[in-house]
Amino acid sequence: MSLLNTNALGVTLGEPLFADLTLTISKSDRIGLVAANGRGKSTLxxxxxxxxxxxxxxxxxxxGLRVGHVKQDVPPEALSHSLYDWVLAALPAEQAEYEGWRVDVVLDTLQIPYAHFHTPLADLSGGWQRSAMLAATWVCEPDLLLLDEPTNHLDLHRISLLEAWLATLPRDVPVVITSHDRAFLDATTNRTLFLRAEASRVFQLPFSAARAALDEADAADARRLTNDLNKAxxxxxxxxxxxxVGLNSGSDLLLTKTRQLSDRADRLEEAAKPAHRERSAGDIKLANSGTHARALITLDxxxxxxxxxxxxxxTGQKWLCRGDRVVxxxxxxAGKTQLIRMIADALSGVDDRVKCAASLVPAYSDQQLSQLPGPDTPLxxxxxxxAIGDQRARGVLAGAGIDIQMQERRIDSLSGGQKARLAMLLLRLREPNFYLLDEPTNxxxxxGQEALEAELVAHDASCLLVSHDRQFxxxxxxxxxxxxxxxxxxxxxxxxxxSDHSAGLGTP
Incomplete structure (x- = not known):
């Protein structure tokens, strides 16, 4: 049964985000919504x-359709409330008075510890804040659930719990999910919408299978375009x-045939739409300045x-050598970030417990991208x-997916994806031989994730990294x-x- 239909839907914000989108959302649908950063997913x-x-x-x-929408960002007014009170406030006043027990049921279903119930949201991690937003939406019993980047700030254990929770939802409640976590999309969806400025595509498949089908469809479109243009x-x-011949012979029949052939060529060229090419969100290209040292980092x-x-x-005795990509x-x-910070301090000369090769040229990026001061501009x-000038700087920024309009705005006005790409660009410009990356795919x-993967592998980069993205x-x-x-x-x-985390088991 269809709950929501779009017909020729489009949104233009300066330029078209998407157009002519026709989509049907029915009971039992689990739809993955996929597009590059800034291409209109949240807007849709x-x-x-x-x-x-x-x-x-x-x-x-x-x-009477009730739509529950869990957004990416926590509303500022929520931060002063406790987790429990914020979820309770989502209910209508009369229902909250007599059916407050619903909050306890939802928090228990989402496996939120009681210790967090009465903690202000401002004092909780981003992951628990996300869980609170989900609880506040689900407690209202929506008929359609929209989840915008639900795995942001979640560790692997919480991602696995979220996957399990989604699997237990009533099948008559459809879910639309935007996510950059490919493994999560594969585990939780049965349809995939690739949102595009025009000619968006829907496949009755989870992400990985849908991505392969999309590549085949795009390749077929490209072949069809080439054939049509050759025919024209x-x-x-x-x-x-x-x-x-017609002019020389004075034959009206041949001249009429000439016009017919030209008209057919016009129609072919007019109908031959270019094969889709994604507007590049920016390449990520890492450099490797090289080093003769075999052991770059020694943990004694x-x-x-x-x-x-x-x-x-x-740590025991550990060595990180050239070409090692240690996860x-x-x-x-457990202390992942503590070790990353300890090595970062050693690289900057603050901590002498970690031994670093003298020829090491490091590049460090933390989870919060604190190396990007908000008041500065990308340019x-x-x-x-x-050592590059303004003109060259503008070119490399555009190549990183930060267009001319954004280059002289404050960094704190950029989207999360633009900040992440700017951080990777700044690392590359240092031409390091060792990358220290804490959640680089946030x-x-x-x-962008696939570009970063390809660069790390292709350049035989040496790195130590933390990531909650399983495929990455x-x-x-x-x-x-x-x-x-x-x-x-x-x-x-x-x-x-x-496997431990997929089964809901933590390490003791």
Whole structure:
């Protein structure tokens, strides 16, 4: 049964985000909504929920349809409320008075610890804030659920719990999900909408299978375009020959045939739409300045501790060598970021417990992208941190997906995806031989993740990284260190760790 239909839907904000979108959302649908950063995913969800008007087309909703929309950002007014009170406030006043028990049921279903119930949202992590937003939406029992980047800020354990929760939802409640987490989309969707400025495509398949089908369809379109243009060219050559013969012989029949051939060529060229080419969100190209040192980083049984001095684990003897792409595995709170920061401090000369090769040229990016001061502009940062002039800087910024209009705006006005690409650009311009990356795929769209994967592998980059993106860490890593118990253990692959989290089991 259809709950919502769009007909020729379009939104233009300066330039068309999408146009002529026809989509039917029915019961049992689990739709993955995929597009590059800034291509209109959040805008489309806002249109579906009725929170904004489309530029063209229409949306038809089933009578009385209740739409639940979990946005990317936490409303500022929510931060002063406790988690429990914010979810309770989502209910109508009369229902909240007599059916407050619904909040407890939803929080228990989402496996939110009781210890967080009465904590202000401002004091909770981004992951728990996301869980609170989901709970506040689900407690109202929507008929259609829209989830905008639901895995942002979640660790692998919480992502697995979210996948399990989605699997238990009533099948008559359709869900539309935007996400850059490819493994999550594969696990939770049965349809995929690739949103485009025009000619968006829908496949009755989860992401990976749909992506392969999309590539085949685009390739077929490209072949069809080439064939149609070749046919038009042949028709014009025939028309030109007949015209000369017709003029020389004075034959009206040949001249009429000439016009017919030219008209056919015109129709073919007019109908031959170019094959889709995604407007590039920016290439990510990493450099490797090289080093003769074999061991870049040496960990000599170092104790990794919390800020208050509590032991988390000891590293044992570990070496990170040229060409090693080491992925650091561990549950939230195990101490992954502490080790990353310890190495970052050693690279800057603050901590002498980690031994670093003298020829090391490091590049460090943390989860919060704190290396990007908000008041600065992208153009000012690039020119300040490299020896290139304004004109060249504008070119490399455009290549990183930051267009001319954004280059002189404050960095804190950029989207998360634009900030992530700017951070990667600044790292590249340093021409490092070692990358230290804490959640580098946060906010990167699928295109950006694949570009980063390809660059890390193709340039044989040496790096130590943390990521909660399963496909990314599988594709990039060639060594894996697992924080298990109070030890840092090397394992052959990440599958045992990922299986633990998929089963809802944490590491003790």
């Amino acid at each position: 969800l806002a249109c579906l929920s009725g929170e904004r008007e489309q530029t063209s087309g229409e949306i038809t909703r089933a009578r 060219k042949q028709l014009r050559r025939q028309a030109s020959k007949l015209k000369n 049984d170092i104790a990794v501790e919390t800020p208050d001095g509590r032991l988390l684990y000891k 650091l595995l561990g549950q939230n709170g 000012a940062m690039v020119t300040a941190q490299s 906010h990167l769209d699928i295109e 860490l599988r594709n990039v890593g060639n060594r894996f260190w697992w924080i298990k118990g109070r030890k840092l253990q090397e394992v052959d692959d990440p599958e045992a760790f990922l």
